[in-house]
Amino acid sequence: MSDSDKEDLFYAPAKGLSADAEALSVLEGQYVLHQTIGSGGFAKVKLGTHILTGERVAIKIMDKHQLGHDLPRAYLEVRALKVLCHQHICKLYQVIETTNKIILILEYCPGGELFDYIVSKDRLDEEEARFFFRQIVAAVAYIHSQGFAHRDLKPENMLLDEENRVKLIDFGLCAQPEGGMNCPLETCCGSPAYAAPELIRGSVYLGAEADVWSLGVLLYALLCGFLPFDDDHIPSLYQKIQIGMYEKPNWLSPGAVALIDSMLQTTPIRRITVRQLLHHPWLRTNPSGFLLGPIQYESNYQLIVLDEEVLEEMSLVLSMSPTAVKEEILHWKYDYVTALYFMLMHRKIHHRPLHLRPHSEYIHTGMRGAESLDALDIRKLQKDEKENKYPFLLPVTPAKAKSQQTERESGGVRMSPGLSMDSRLNELMDDQLTMPTRMGKEMKKKGTGVRIGRSIEKGLDRMKNMLTPSKKQSTPSGPTTVKALQNVSTTSSSDPDQILRTLLLGLIEKGISCKQHGYKVRGKADGGRMSFELEVVRIPGYKVVGIKRKRLNGDAWCYKKVCEQVLALTGSIHDSS
Known part of the structure; x- marks a missing residue:
């Protein structure tokens, strides 16, 4: 084997x-x-x-x-x-x-997910964001020209090939209205954080207009590294979306702000169309000063x-x-x-x-x-596929907050705002990951500044075997040497065992369940709804080791936060002199 x-x-x-x-x-x-x-x-x-x-x-x-x-x-x-x-x-x-x-x-x-590319860069500069967004707009314009609306546009549903070209995936929530793209749809679906206001109001809507709103959220995420509308509490998130107010960081150019504003219009009829996007000045801007041509959306396939x-x-x-x-x-x-x-x-x-x-x-x-x-x-x-009638979480009147224990007992689920409503298709098969339960309860106390106490020490005792790779877990050559650098973060240390220990400690301290196999660590966060893999690797031509990242399932923005927090710990490690 x-x-x-x-x-x-x-x-x-x-x-x-x-x-x-x-x-x-x-x-x-x-x-x-x-x-x-x-x-x-x-x-x-x-x-x-x-x-x-x-x-x-x-x-x-x-x-x-x-x-x-x-x-x-x-x-x-x-x-x-x-x-x-x-x-x-x-x-x-x-x-x-x-x-x-x-x-x-x-x-x-x-090349993996476009989202992972954002994680590696934190956020993209306008030239790079424009490079990707032109491709995305071309794909969406083509999809609409063929009579389909995607309805789940987000960076997790976009992959990169060997030449860093965008490839859209996941058409399980698309719609093909029988009367054409001007035929209104009724079904709400997709990811709450990317959903247009008319969807969450439960109104009829046009698929193309809803996709344009999602494109606006997507471009904002590329340029800012975070979402324009974000809240763990879904009704609060919906309220923010319907108001349509969002932060405009000072690093955004006036042209980028104007383009995002034109897509994130809460009134659909005032929203820019995909046809207009093809010719938009920001999307045709070239650093050399010359205008790029309009976006060509036609298929190259014969x-x-x-x-x-x-x-x-x-x-x-x-x-x-x-x-x-x-x-x-x-x-x-x-x-x-x-x-x-x-x-x-x-x-x-x-x-x-x-x-x-x-x-x-x-x-x-x-x-x-x-x-x-x-x-x-x-x-x-x-009949069911006509609009792809699948449930979408509609706004509800906020009820009195339940305790986490009561919520678990009642079977309630907190939906992550970046997670598609089709998440059952993307749930990770149960890995039976080791759960630091006592430590996890400590971590769930209110406040982000809770210090790690005795429960952590007890947890560390239980995790002793994980912190030092045994001979059985390690190969004679040590960590894998990667050929491609996609989704790989560099560290400041050449000691893979030291980095592995730091990864495990960082995850444990954050109450994240994890399981180690050699130099790979798989973890679960967000109540088990987000799973990821981190692997300590060697990088050709570098003395320091790297960490290869991979989101397995669940909310991508939760994954981004975990990566940033844990990788910050490994980045501060230096070899002892």
């Missing part, structure tokens, strides 16, 4: 193994599965390799039975991804369905005229004529042939050789694949 497999077993519960086993049998001969790169209550995402091309892919495995009444959203996401082919939308390569699973083969984006060189290469390995291959592709079944074409095009665009690996007996089996989603009768789902 490989180290990565052992790691999966360490972190993943036994119930996740059956999903892997079923996926392995369906994907045999087509893909090689590697480590889990994301997991949730109903789905997990694994890194994979397409055997024939060697391309890395993200393999999303969804459990239909666990999805339950959320299953229509999975079908809606598939339908949207088949229609939406754009350079700034994460590409769907292949769809496989079995009795129990829906498996999506997706473009792999090694879905009618196919690449002859790619068709020729495919014909050799599939034992079909180029004409037959072309006819097969143009059905756009999103089967193995579709995936192969898209991956070869990806290789060609990035100037990599097209030569395929030797012929495999599984290739033709892969062409048949499992049942296609096109063959499913999902008309009965369309």
Whole structure:
């Protein structure tokens, strides 16, 4: 068993193994599965390799039975991804369905979440924010042109590829109004902190206008490193959103303030449109003094005229004529042939050789694949999918505050303002993390300045084995050496064990439950609703070690605060002379 497999077993519960086993049998001969790169209550995402091309892919495995009444959203996401082919939308390569699973083969984006990029920079300067925001506006304009509204735009739903290009993901909450984009919607959904005032009022709304509001919140977050409207108490958050007043830091230029103001208009009809955004002066500003051209939102994908060189290469390995291959592709079944074409095009665009690996007996089996989603009768789902009718937390009259113990006993849940209402799809599989319960209760007392007392000392005694990596936990070579520096923060120390001890102590002192495996630490915060991973790593060319960050699930802004607080401790450590 490989180290990565052992790691999966360490972190993943036994119930996740059956999903892997079923996926392995369906994907045999087509893909090689590697480590889990994301997991949730109903789905997990694994890194994979397409055997024939060697391309890395993200393999999303969804459990239909666990999805339950959320299953229509999975079908809606598939339908949207088949229609939406754009350079700034994460590409769907292949769809496989079995009795129990829906498996999506997706473009792999090694740069991680745009949100993590914000964490690494605290906030972006205007030139860098403009670079990303132009791409985001292009993607949203394209989505609207195809008759869809995204309805959950936020930096956690945007990935970065190897060239730092934005790729939108998560279309489970999108809407495709039957009467077109001017047809009003009624369903409230998405993330409260990014929701437009008309949504939280329970009014009918236009999807495009709601998306523009979310874009305003997003741009503010890029430029400021925090949200314009923020409150742990959801009714208070809703009140702030409906008033529409927010801080305008002095580092924002007049042009940026004007653009944000135009998007964050509480009256939808006064809000700037996406069409107007394409030509907005701030988005066309160039540091050199020359105006950039208007944002081009059209897709770069050619879905009618196919690449002859790619068709020729495919014909050799599939034992079909180029004409037959072309006819097969143009059905756009999103089967193995579709995936192969898209991956070869990806290789060609990035100037990599097209030569395929030797012929495999599984290739033709892969062409048949499992049942296609096109063959499913999902008309009965369309009524619910028409607007994607899923609950959104509506404003309520603030009641008398309950104690935390009473809230737990009554089953009440405090919704994190940055968390989508579809968070059940993104809940981390229960890792059974070690909970410093006694210490956690101490931490929950009022006030942020509570000093660590005897409960911490007792907690440290219990965590003694965690603070010093044993020989069994450490590899002979020590921490992993990273190749890419995405999501890696540098420290001031060359001692990985010292940094690991500081990480663990910092998490414990903050009452954050954590579990260590070698130089990796997984933690849970925000009442267990936010999970993350920190790994002490070596960086090529640096004497000091680094810390690789990864948000696993939950509220991204809570994750940002935890990272800033814990990484500040490690940044203050210096090697002893």
